[in-house]
Amino acid sequence: MIVIDEQKCVGCGQCVADCVFHNLTVAQGKARVVQGCMQCGHCVAICPEQAVSIxxxxxxxxESYDPESFHLEADKVLHAIKFRRSVRRFQDKPIEREKLERLIQAGRYTETAVNHQAVRFIVVQEKLEQFKPLAWEGWHNHVCALKAEDPERAKGFEGYEEIYRKDPTRDRLFFNAPCVIAVASDAPLDGGLASANIEMMAVAQGLGVLFDGFVLRAINHNPAAQEWLGLGDKQLAAVMLVGYPAVSYKRTAPRRAADVLWK
Structure with missing residues (x-):
């Protein structure tokens, strides 16, 4: 519920003009709530007098916006995007709690459709070794299902589990990463956008990330893994391996030319 402090409100109408659902109006020199809303918070963000709250x-x-201290340089942002790499070699080093919390903040503040904010973040670090057997069970189920559908394609994945059993350091699911972050949501796009912001925050903190489709498939093929994670009725949008990289890349990787239509 939107609350307007009439002692602070000056009736400027900024919140009214910015309300996408027209749920606010100005009456008798003060902003008023006309009806319920999706609580996007734009009225809070735009009010010059801090008169609106939820x-x-x-x-x-x-946080208050200070244009003097907040400036993103376009070239540096593009530089960061171009230089990020999918990391599969990690140091044997846990991630500090404060850095993990920044990752969650980056995901939490990501936009969601109609401000639904129904994204769940599951951070697995301390109990990762408890989770791995469930993931490998799911991977086994996935490979069995793939054999029935596409035997030739399944051959490329059959040996992963056997290799891991013989030598746990050769882990083609988790790549010895110290931390896994699963992102689930009611809408896959919401979870995907949040995951992208988490990755950018990870890079900013000197961490490496791999969007791990193998572990995602494994979880989807084992209800016990889904229950352990606490997904509930949410759909898994992404699984990210996170840790300090044990590799340093010297340059950007080549890419195909952009497939773009200018009209």
Missing amino acids: PEYEMADI
């Missing part, structure tokens, strides 16, 4: 949300997290 008590159901964590208002203590609100």
Whole structure:
């Protein structure tokens, strides 16, 4: 529920003009709530007098915008995007809690359709060794299902489990990463966008990330793994391996020319 402090409100109408569902109006010199809304928070963000709040949300997290200290240089942003790599070689080193919390903040503040905010983040680090057997069981189920559908394609994946059993350091599912972050949501796009922001925050903190489709398939093929993670009725959008890279790349990797239509 939107709350407007009439002592602070000056009736400027900025919140009214920015409300996408037209749920606000100005009456008798003060902003008023006309009806319920999706609580996107634009009215909170745009109010010059800090007169608007949403008590159901964590208002203590609100930050004021300072244009002097907040500036993204386009070339540096593009540089960061071009130089990021999918990391499969990690140091044997846990990730500090404060860095993990920044990753979750990056995901939490990502936009969601109609402000649904129904994204769940499962961070597995301390209990990763408990989770791995469930993932390998799911991978086994996945390979068995693939054999029935496409035997030739399945041959490329059959040996992964056997190799891991003989030598756990040769782990083609987890690549010895110290941490796994699973992102689940009601809408896959919401989870995907949040995952992308998490990766950018990881890179900013000196961490490496691999979007791991193998572990995602493994989880989807084992209900016990889904229950252990606490996915509930949410759909798994991404699984990310996260850790300190044990490799340093010297340059960007080549890419095909952009497939773009200018109209």
